[in-house]
Structure formats: C-alpha cells, structure tokens
Amino acid sequence: MAFTSFLGRVLFASVFILSAYQEFNEFGVDGGPAAKALKPKFGVFTSHVQSHAGIQVPEIETKHLVSAAIFLKGTGGILFIIGSSLGAYLLIIHQLIAIPILYDFYNYDSEEKEFNQLFIKFTQNMALYGALLFFIGMKNSFPRRQHKKKVPKTKTV
Numbered sequence: 001m002a003f004t005s006f007l008g009r010v011l012f013a014s015v016f017i018l019s020a021y022q023e024f025n026e027f028g029v030d031g032g033p034a035a036k037a038l039k040p041k042f043g044v045f046t047s048h049v050q051s052h053a054g055i056q057v058p059e060i061e062t063k064h065l066v067s068a069a070i071f072l073k074g075t076g077g078i079l080f081i082i083g084s085s086l087g088a089y090l091l092i093i094h095q096l097i098a099i100p101i102l103y104d105f106y107n108y109d110s111e112e113k114e115f116n117q118l119f120i121k122f123t124q125n126m127a128l129y130g131a132l133l134f135f136i137g138m139k140n141s142f143p144r145r146q147h148k149k150k151v152p153k154t155k156t157v
Contacts, residue, residue, distance in 0.1 A: 006081075012131065013077035016091060020073035023066060031063030038062045038101070045101045069094060085139050088132050095129040 026032035039062045046057040072094035079087025103122035108115040 006083075009081050009083065012128075013080045013087075013091075015128070016073040016080075016094070017077035020070045020077065023070050024074070027063075027066065027070070031061075031066045034066045034069075035062040038065060041101055041104055044104065044107060069098065080135075083139075085136055088135050088139075092129065092132050092136075095125060095132065099125050099129065 023032065023034045026034065030036075031038075042060075042062060042065065049055055049057055072090050076087045076090030076094060080091060081087070099122060103118045103125060105115050105118035105122055108118065
C-alpha cells in the first residue's frame with residue numbers, strides 16, 4: 001500500500017514538476033514563451049477583476065508571475081512526492097491563481113473552437129485541484145501514529 005501511494009504521488013506530481021522544468025529551461029531574460037502567452041491573458045483577467053470587483057490589481061511583470069509559478073510547481077511537486085501537506089498547499093495556491101487566468105473559457109462564445117479547448121483544460125485542472133483537496137483531507141483524517149514508549153522491565157531478585 002505504501003509503495004502504491006508513493007507511486008501515485010510521483011505520477012501526480014510529475015505533471016507539475018515537468019511543467020516547471022520546461023518553463024525554467026525556456027525562461028531566459030524575459031520569462032520565455034510562458035510569459036509571452038500569459039501577458040495578454042493576465043491583462044484581460046486584471047481588467048475583469050478591476051471592472052467587476054472594483055479591486056485595483058497591482059502592476060506585476062509577467063516574468064515574475066512565471067517565476068512564481070515555477071517555484072510553486074517545482075517545490076510543491078517535490079514536497080508532495082515525499083507526502084508533505086505543504087507541497088499540496090503550494091500546488092493548491094498555484095492552481096487557484098493559474099486556473100482562472102490561463103483557462104479563460106468565459107471570454108469566448110460557446111460556439112468558438114477556443115471555448116471547448118479551454119473549457120476542457122479548465123475542467124482537467126479543476127480535477128487536479130480536487131485531487132489535491134482530497135489528499136489534504138485524507139492526510140488530516142487519519143490520526144498520527146503514536147509511538148509506544150517501551151516501559152523498562154523491572155528486575156525481580
């Protein structure tokens with residue numbers, strides 16, 4: 001059972017770790033292709049937040065967003081493999097930030113091709129988010145093992 005659980009965590013975290021590795025290798029000076037793809041989506045997202053919620057979003061360079069994503073996915077993935085709840089929380093933070101920005105199906109008409117592609121990716125990432133919540137819930141539902149202290153035997157004479 002322990003090996004199966006470990007193997008499942010490795011396979012699950014590999015999605016995040018390999019993505020972080022690829023983004024790190026392509027980062028360059030300007031944030032790489034990830035920053036170029038993120039810039040227009042983040043602009044639309046910030047304008048939606050400002051117009052609908054009335055919240056002023058601070059000016060953030062996209063290369064800083066990409067570097068934060070690399071950190072959250074890489075560190076979170078590695079910690080998740082060893083069974084740490086902190087790793088799951090880091091991956092949850094990444095998912096909460098990335099999902100609404102990257103998979104903005106709500107900006108497209110349902111008849112457009114992009115709508116279906118983004119909606120599928122959105123639902124897949126929501127499933128990953130749900131799996132992380134499940135991991136944390138299961139981790140917190142089992143009581144921690146208490147090591148029994150060995151009571152020294154008294155010698156009888």
